[in-house]
Amino acid sequence: MLTYCIVSATSIIVLCIILYKIKPKYIYYSFLYYKKKITQDKNLSSRCIQYVATIFLFTVLYFFIDYVPFPDFIGKIMPLLPDYISALLVSLKGKGASITLILALIELVILIFLFFIFMKTPTSPKNKIVNELSLDKIINYKNVNIFSFFGSIEDISNIQVIVTSENSDLELASFSSTSISGRVRNMASSKDDVGNVISDPLYENIYIFKSKHNKYNDFNLGTCIPSQPFKLQNHGVKCVIHAVAIKKNNDNTISCDSSAIRKIISYSIGKCINNSFESIFIPIFGIGSAQQDPTYLINDQLESIKSVLDCELMNAPSTLSMNIYLGVYRELDCLFLKKSAIKTFR
Structure with missing residues (x-):
């Protein structure tokens, strides 16, 4: 249940970032921008692949958390981890944090990172001045x-x-x-x-x-x-x-x-x-x-x-x-x- 809450919070955060970057009044602008790009951008297929890859990685992470027996896996690799990482995991576990919560937080960080890497929004009118007539x-x-x-x-x-x-x-x-x-x-x-x-x-x-x-x-x-x-x-x-x-x-x-x-x-x-x-x-x-x-x-x-x-x-x-x-x-x-x-x- 906690994982679902974190995923929902992540979605809200990502939406806020989008609105902050392009401003509400430019949402329609963005639609026009990408509509035009579809007919002009020769690299549109590679751009779409980036978007699909982002969604795919997020989905893999999500199901990984829900269905992979991480507690057993972590227990087996704990001796192989550096001491400071092992100490951190033991400390979190001692404070009542479940492995699901830990991995959900990791997922949140990775998702935000992937968003900034792949999800490129059009520049607002305060940026990108075009000189070609x-x-x-x-x-x-x-x-x-x-x-x-x-x-x-x-x-x-x-x-x-x-x-x-x-x-x-x-x-x-x-x-x-x-x-x-x-x-x-x-x-x-x-x-x-x-x-x-x-x-x-x-x-x-x-x-x-x-x-x-x-x-x-x-x-x-x-x-x-x-x-x-x-x-x-x-x-x-x-x-x-x-x-x-x-x-x-x-x-x-x-x-x-x-x-x-x-x-x-x-x-x-x-x-x-x-x-x-x-x-x-x-x-x-x-x-x-x-x-x-x-x-x-x-x-x-x-x-x-x-x-x-x-x-x-x-x-x-x-x-x-x-x-x-x-x-x-x-x-x-x-x-x-x-x-x-x-x-x-x-």
């Missing part, structure tokens, strides 16, 4: 094609407008940053033959904007500043929009606001329509440094895009055609983006 058309809505842009902005090609996410102090990210702001800044700059930056035009454009307004920090969320593409022209880019999407708080936390995101989207799509730009890259704001719930942010931004399109396209020429690329760089976020976009725009 993947573009997938999700859905068409009123002559507007919605795409997922999954990967690094450095691989962008022939998308005419890029929207970057900036903080409320309009401090562009550094050249070495992996953020969209930093990479776009680096791509727009001019460099000498050895790679040293000799011109930083996007930073200079922001500095001119600040000087013109005599304001150098704490800009309102939703503020948008257009810029020339400079060296980004080599990638087919015609305009860069610096959007103040996240706010730096006094307690060093970062936040974003739904109304500001809608304002940014309205400005950006309006810019495309007024200048006959046919394609635009818009990141999913807040899933990077703001560290907010990606499911909420994705759904909220998709609703904002739909609302803006309904308003803007009402007065736009019927011949208008546009491609909107929504940027994410984590696989689970991309999967959820596709699912939510179909639900929002269908």
Whole structure:
């Protein structure tokens, strides 16, 4: 009976570990992740063998404890064991611990060990950032094609407008940053033959904007500043929009606001329509440094895009055609983006 209790406790512990590692809100993500892996993973058979082996070893251990006469066996090998192990077993037995309990505890340790060896869960969105670019058309809505842009902005090609996410102090990210702001800044700059930056035009454009307004920090969320593409022209880019999407708080936390995101989207799509730009890259704001719930942010931004399109396209020429690329760089976020976009725009 005690063995059954320990096995049940083990199951609960393993479940808690799983929930801790992937979080409850990512359980559905995990299903999508493995569904995709089934069609992509060439080593799926070996992975399944690992899972089956784990279950098999657990089953063998369980029946070993129940049906093998361990007391007689231990008694026979006791003289062969090192003194400290023999002393430990005698001490446990003297305290009333049965051999079944001892072996059940050993089983618990082995099971947890096997779990960490074999049962590999998908990395959460806080881990594994993907840099290889993947573009997938999700859905068409009123002559507007919605795409997922999954990967690094450095691989962008022939998308005419890029929207970057900036903080409320309009401090562009550094050249070495992996953020969209930093990479776009680096791509727009001019460099000498050895790679040293000799011109930083996007930073200079922001500095001119600040000087013109005599304001150098704490800009309102939703503020948008257009810029020339400079060296980004080599990638087919015609305009860069610096959007103040996240706010730096006094307690060093970062936040974003739904109304500001809608304002940014309205400005950006309006810019495309007024200048006959046919394609635009818009990141999913807040899933990077703001560290907010990606499911909420994705759904909220998709609703904002739909609302803006309904308003803007009402007065736009019927011949208008546009491609909107929504940027994410984590696989689970991309999967959820596709699912939510179909639900929002269908």
